[in-house]
């Protein structure tokens with residue numbers, strides 16, 4: 001969305017508001033002329049009492065028209081501003097929906113939330129409040145100028161004699177303003193991002209009493225904000241007073257010229273006074289117009305920020321293939337880094353054969369979840385190729401890939417609606433029976449039934465009561481409904497007691513036979529039976545094979561099994577059925 005397109009759209013909507021505003025301004029000007037006319041008549045002594053009353057009534061009427069039309073204009077302006085606002089927000093959200101995770105990785109979430117909330121709000125401020133004022137002021141200036149030119153063209157020119165100087169000054173100051181506002185804007189952004197992050201990390205900070213660095217950073221950005229706010233205010237006040245001075249200059253020229261003309265009897269007293277009154281209003285209105293320049297600069301800056309999101313094109317999707325290829329999954333020479341520096345995956349070559357059970361094990365940070373993220377298409381590999389049934393996932397539509405592969409993530413995200421709805425995400429048109437059936441298979445039915453409102457319990461209500469393992473089983477129920485041929489289970493890292501572990505295992509075995517299973521396991525007891533186990537370390541696959549083979553061949557695997565045995569005092573000797 002370019003500023004121009006958007007402004008065009010808004011101006012179209014705001015046209016009625018401008019017309020109403022103009023009527024209001026003209027109605028407000030009429031009394032001045034009428035009074036002056038009356039003064040003229042009075043000075044000549046030919047006025048009857050009735051016409052003074054009529055004059056009073058006319059002024060009242062004009063004021064009423066001015067007030068009513070002003071109110072209507074402002075209402076219309078708000079109306080169009082809010083609908084434009086909603087449109088920008090929707091456009092932003094729609095745009096964000098199409099962006100890849102990579103984009104969100106680069107932009108802080110605080111920054112994006114800030115744009116959707118505050119920057120868009122600032123657009124409203126300009127469109128609903130400033131823009132109508134700009135229109136009012138422009139109409140007022142035009143009416144005054146024409147009036148004074150009609151009174152006496154020499155006075156009219158005198159009144160605007162300093163305007164070129166004002167524009168020159170504006171031109172110079174504008175550059176300064178824009179830069180300052182950019183800096184100020186930046187400091188507001190940094191401050192709110194830091195604050196948001198700070199608030200989000202307070203629990204961690206408290207838990208580890210590691211506040212020093214974070215607090216300092218927040219304080220620094222607060223100080224920077226205050227400094228720029230001060231500079232922006234001073235930077236605005238000084239040029240503004242200078243411009244005001246130049247404008248007053250026009251009034252002085254008008255008064256001097258008017259006096260000369262009056263002395264030479266070229267104009268009468270009434271014209272002179274009227275010109276001086278109008279001249280005063282002119283410079284006041286002009287000063288107001290100048291003060292809007294600042295708001296305009298803020299507005300432009302805001303639009304540029306919005307554009308910095310809207311301007312980023314979603315990554316091109318390649319040619320789509322509609323038929324879903326189920327088959328072996330293959331990673332060929334996959335390389336990947338989240339930040340372009342540190343490798344999260346290096347030289348990954350693997351095959352998950354169709355309808356086999358595969359396990360990935362390895363220390364924290366070794367790249368297990370990353371591998372799953374790439375297969376889900378959440379991120380794109382920097383090098384190499386991932387294929388399913390021989391077709392590259394890059395050539396697949398997001399929807400097709402997601403129909404093919406489903407995942408239970410390490411941290412399960414539940415929406416704040418009922419548990420039934422959360423399960424139904426797996427299959428939108430699933431009936432109640434189907435949902436219950438899936439929950440039963442996922443070994444979570446009994447738990448749900450123990451909640452106060454069963455399947456209708458809102459996740460928020462139950463949230464505190466749902467353990468990581470329970471959330472994972474809800475997610476497994478989702479997956480059972482979805483019935484995708486490839487299933488990834490990224491086990492929760494948190495220690496899960498043997499009973500829950502048993503339930504999860506049982507839930508997985510209920511997923512059905514014909515599936516390619518990829519289990520990222522933290523608890524080795526669950527995977528001894530797998531057809532293939534991959535041992536990962538530092539983004540690489542260090543060993544692969546079946547449990548018994550790895551017990552013999554991989555030191556690392558041996559150590560992991562030993563550690564696991566020590567933790568739960570279990571002996572993993574024989575393969576358990578999955």
Ligand SMILES: Nc1ncnc2c1ncn2[C@@H]1O[C@H](COP(=O)(O)OP(=O)(O)OP(=O)(O)O)[C@@H](O)[C@H]1O
Pocket residue numbers: 105338339344362363364365366367368369370371410493
């Ligand atoms: N969103 C992200 N942005 C940047 N770096 C990330 C991101 N997610 C993971 N990483 C980094 O990539 C590396 C691999 O992380 P990954 O989450 O794949 O590990 P993991 O094996 O799943 O670990 P865990 O057992 O703790 O779940 C780590 O160094 C991690 O810090």
Ligand SMILES: [Mg+2]
Pocket residue numbers: 368369370410490
């Ligand atoms: Mg992980």
